[in-house]
Amino acid sequence: MQISFSDLLALTSPLRVLYVEDDVVLRENTIALLRDLFGEIHEASDGKEALMLYQEHQGNYDIVITDLNMPQMNGMDLIRNIQIINPKQPIIVVSAHNETEYFLESIRNNVNGYILKPIDFNQLMETVYKVASLVKERQEKAKNQIQLQEKIEEQNQLLAQNSQTVHEFLTIDKVTKLQNATVLYNFLDTFVQDHALTIMLYNIDNFSFINQTYSTDFADEALFKVGEYLQYNLSKEVHLYRYNSDEFVIIFDPQIINPEFVAIQIQAFFRETPIGEYEGQPIYITLSCGIATAQNPALLLPNARIALREARMRGIPNQYNIYNTHDAFLKQTKIETEWIQKFRIAMEDDRIIPYFQPIIDNATGEIVKYECLARIEDDGEIISPAHFLEAARRSGLMSNLTRLMINKSYKTFSGQNVAFSLNITNEDLLNSNFIDFLQAKQKSYNIEPSLVTFEILEDIIISDTNQIPLNNLHILKDMGYLLALDDFGSDRSNFNRLENLGVDFLKIDGQFIKNIDTITRNQDIVESITTMAKKLNMPVIAEFVSTKEEFEMVKQLGVEYSQGYFFNAPLKLPIHHEQ
Incomplete structure (x- = not known):
């Protein structure tokens, strides 16, 4: 060499x-x-x-x-x-x-x-x-090893910082800096049921007035002040969360703290203490409160919600109400019994009819399809499903309602090149004759399956106990029908299941659309859902769009379609389409 x-x-x-x-x-x-x-x-x-x-x-x-x-x-x-x-x-x-x-x-x-x-x-x-x-x-x-180790250390530090950022994003409310609903749910899910807990669900009275009258920045500052003042009035044994929009949750041991004492103290404090000033004038707010105590954590939020609703029904702000198991049960039972009877009579009298709400293409503003919604006609009054759907379930007539809606909607769109959607339930998909009924109706009314979207709820696709509904959904897909997942985000489904099932559309739960133009958390949720849906080529529909501001925001977040009262209330007859 x-x-x-x-x-x-x-x-x-x-x-x-x-x-x-x-x-x-x-x-x-x-x-x-x-x-x-x-x-x-x-x-x-x-x-x-x-x-x-x-x-x-x-x-x-x-x-x-x-x-x-x-x-x-x-x-x-x-x-x-x-x-x-x-x-x-x-x-x-x-x-x-x-x-x-x-x-x-x-x-x-x-x-x-x-x-x-x-x-x-x-x-x-x-x-x-x-x-x-x-x-x-x-x-x-x-x-090179030292440089690699340094890079690994940098990455580890970055990951640690990102992990902390993600953790805060997932657990800390941006506006109030309080722990959010995710932490609340985790607390309730992991609580050992060895003694009772008390929950206080607070709602700011007429918060929409603050949003509309003052700026959104002022509204956010008001929410921050409410959280701060609640903390000021509470002892260290109490857990405080921002639950949703203008709602706050307090949890504590009723053996240590008297719930009514807390409620009275907080009412008095907010009655005397402004949350801020606007144009030199002090601004006061009031809060309504629902209180519930139970040993089973799963009952706390639903019971507190009932108590809060009753407090607000009094029509007087700054009220609190304690959930009473006996009274609430009797009231609910009486209401449900009355509606079961009303629903049965409406079915017998053929007073259940489809109404049609347009679904709009956000890019063009044109109607692309209609959602067929059940209504009861009662002496000139139009009754929405919120009143009778639970009655239909409890009376075992839910499948009858679905078949009635399919028959009347198919008849309305018979032979027309108009897209429309219908809601179907787990009970329908469990019925062995449902597919045969559908085939007969599409043939009788000359309906092209590709124009029909069936809307389902998340509980159908997350269930692992019975495969019959999922199998029937696959049959519907093979027949050419489309599927939409309704109220997405309200339950626990994941995108993998949606993709495997072949879901064609996602309909975002209306709770995330309400006031989306002013609620940053809702914007983040909708944007995340839309981004992931786009990757899976699933168009997204925003429900319950009520204002121009909400419509502009969902468009900005990439949502493809919208429906709601901003465009049209449900119509007795669909707007005429050219053949």
């Missing part, structure tokens, strides 16, 4: 060498050669002196060059001691021809290079070049 001196010098000049030789003349002559190659050379006259130097400058020698046959400590003993300290130390052995036994042992000890006595300059250059190349390679690897 032909090596230029300049190439060799480029490798060796930064290196530090320990040279060990007991022959004074040979040592001086060799050092004279080595000084032209290496940046720094330390010399020793025997193995013992060399080991002391090595220990003193531990880790600082790039190469050790040593004779083998030396007094006090020979070269092999020196090599063994050095390798105990640093197993990867590059070593060159200087050996005479008659030191075969030492030479072979040095091979067994992984020595990196050999120079024969008398020293030949060309051989010296070749050996030094080889070992110096090894040193450079190891240094570069070590440098």
Whole structure:
């Protein structure tokens, strides 16, 4: 191998060498050669002196060059001691021809290079070049390893920061800086049911007035102040959350704190304390409150919601109401019994009719389809499903209602090239005759399945206990019908199931559309759903769009379609379409 001196010098000049030789003349002559190659050379006259130097400058020698046959400590003993300290130390052995036994042992000890006595300059250059190349390679690897480790540390720090950011995003409300509904649900899900809890559900009275009269910034500041004032009035044993929109939840142990005392104290505080000023005038608010106590955490929020509703029904602000199991049960039972009877009579009298609400293409403003919605006609009054759907379920007539709506809607759109959607339920999909009924109706009314979308709720696709509904949904898809998931975001379904099922549209739950132009959390939720849906090529429909501001916001967030009272209330007859 032909090596230029300049190439060799480029490798060796930064290196530090320990040279060990007991022959004074040979040592001086060799050092004279080595000084032209290496940046720094330390010399020793025997193995013992060399080991002391090595220990003193531990880790600082790039190469050790040593004779083998030396007094006090020979070269092999020196090599063994050095390798105990640093197993990867590059070593060159200087050996005479008659030191075969030492030479072979040095091979067994992984020595990196050999120079024969008398020293030949060309051989010296070749050996030094080889070992110096090894040193450079190891240094570069070590440098790369350090850089890699630094990058890993940077990534770990970044991940830790992002993890903290994501955790705060998921658990801390942006406006009030309080823990959010996710943390509340987790608390209730993991609470050990060994004693009762009390929950207080607070709602700001007429908060929409603040939003409409003052700026949204002022409304956000008001929410922050409400959270701050609630914390001020509560002890450390109490858990406080911003629950939803203008609602706050307080949870505590009723054995430690009296709920009515808390309610009275908070009412009095807000009655006397403004939450801010607008144009120099103090602004006051009031809060209504529903209180519920139960040992089963799953009952707390529903019961508090009932109590809050009753408090607000009094028509007087700043009221609290305690959930009474006996009274609420009797009232609810009486109402449900009345509606079951009304629904049965409406079915018998054929007073259940479809109304048609347009679904709008947000980009063009044109009607692309209609949702067929059940209504009861009662002496000129049009009754919405909110009153009778639960009655239909409890009376076992839900499937009858679906079939009636399919029959009348198919008749309305018979032979027309108009798209429309209908709601179907788990009960319909469990019915073995449902598919046969559908086939008969589409043939009878000349309905093209690709124009019909069936809207389902999330509970159908998240259930793993019964596969019949899912199997029937796949049959509907094979027949050419489209599927839309209604009220998306209100339950626990995931996008993987939607994709596997072949869902064609997502309809975002109306609770996230209401006041979306002013509620940042709702904007974040809708934007996240829309972004993921686009990746799966699932168009998104926003329900309950009531104002121009809400419509502009859902368009801005990438939602493709909208329906709601901003465009049209449900119509008795669909707007005429050209054939």
